[in-house]
Amino acid sequence: MTFTEKLRRAVSGSNSVLCVGLDPVPGLIPKPLADKFSNSPDLVLEFCTRVIEATKNHVCAFKPNTAFFEALGSRGWEILDQTVQQIPKEKIVIADAKRGDIGNTAAQYKKAFFDDLNADAITLNALMGMDTLDPFIDDDAKAAYILTMTSNRGSADFLQRRFEGRMSLGEYIAEELEKKQDKSKTHLGMVVGATQIESIGPVINVNPEAHLLIPGIGKQGGSVEALQMVLEGHIGIPVINSSRSILYAGSDHEDWEEIIEQKASEMKMSLQELTKRYV
Numbered sequence: 137m138t139f140t141e142k143l144r145r146a147v148s149g150s151n152s153v154l155c156v157g158l159d160p161v162p163g164l165i166p167k168p169l170a171d172k173f174s175n176s177p178d179l180v181l182e183f184c185t186r187v188i189e190a191t192k193n194h195v196c197a198f199k200p201n202t203a204f205f206e207a208l209g210s211r212g213w214e215i216l217d218q219t220v221q222q223i224p225k226e227k228i229v230i231a232d233a234k235r236g237d238i239g240n241t242a243a244q245y246k247k248a249f250f251d252d253l254n255a256d257a258i259t260l261n262a263l264m265g266m267d268t269l270d271p272f273i274d275d276d277a278k279a280a281y282i283l284t285m286t287s288n289r290g291s292a293d294f295l296q297r298r299f300e301g302r303m304s305l306g307e308y309i310a311e312e313l314e315k316k317q318d319k320s321k322t323h324l325g326m327v328v329g330a331t332q333i334e335s336i337g338p339v340i341n342v343n344p345e346a347h348l349l350i351p352g353i354g355k356q357g358g359s360v361e362a363l364q365m366v367l368e369g370h371i372g373i374p375v376i377n378s379s380r381s382i383l384y385a386g387s388d389h390e391d392w393e394e395i396i397e398q399k400a401s402e403m404k405m406s407l408q409e410l411t412k413r414y415v
């Protein structure tokens with residue numbers, strides 16, 4: 137099955153374009169659970185397992201951000217791998233790794249994330265050049281989401297700057313990705329931030345068939361309504377990520393799992409207008 141087919145089924149099957157970001161911070165995990173564990177790696181695995189179970193009916197995808205697993209120390213990769221194994225097979229797994237390097241190094245990232253971890257997709261940073269994507273482009277069951285217009289303030293430093301006197305660097309990257317897609321079996325998607333509505337319009341217009349990974353809703357303050365408007369007519373499928381506002385919605389309540397389930401359900405509902413366009 138191609139990545140696009142799996143993504144389409146995941147969206148239709150869950151009736152949702154929502155993605156839960158797995159950004160586990162041991163100190164923020166609800167106390168009723170944290171008190172039962174004496175070490176962070178096992179606590180993080182149990183927390184992620186329960187988050188996946190509580191939210192799986194409301195999402196098409198999960199996005200473990202590798203930084204939060206790397207921060208666990210020597211057991212980080214093992215816990216990431218076991219977390220990914222808890223995710224139902226029909227869901228899209230996006231390894232948010234933001235990698236980008238020369239060919240032989242990038243080939244090792246490809247092996248680690250596509251072959252070993254078996255993620256459906258990875259996030260990549262193409263600022264070292266388009267050739268850094270080459271090791272990833274031979275598999276139609278996979279996708280690479282390239283950072284194109286990020287959600288942080290600093291996207292103004294480079295990605296929103298005029299490039300070659302005519303467009304933003306983000307638009308230029310989008311245009312290059314659209315051209316490279318012809319030579320790539322792997323789907324080349326784009327990461328665009330919901331907090332950068334004015335800048336993402338032109339970016340998605342130059343690459344309308346690219347699937348989108350969209351962070352910035354929730355804690356970062358992006359607006360679902362504005363997003364719906366800017367995505368009008370976009371052909372590629374958007375996956376809307378939320379991490380902290382779901383993961384930590386239950387705070388230290390005993391019934392934190394029910395609270396996060398409710399939160400994911402509410403976010404799914406708020407995205408229904410958008411979801412309808414893609415099911």
Ligand SMILES: O=c1ccn([C@@H]2O[C@H](COP(=O)(O)O)[C@@H](O)[C@H]2O)c(=O)[nH]1
Nearest residue numbers: 201286287329351354355356378379380
């Ligand atoms: O432009 C980007 C690219 C990636 N991210 C990542 O998405 C989540 C957002 O978390 P929230 O808690 O929902 O704010 C996180 O893993 C970021 O590293 C992004 O925010 N912006």
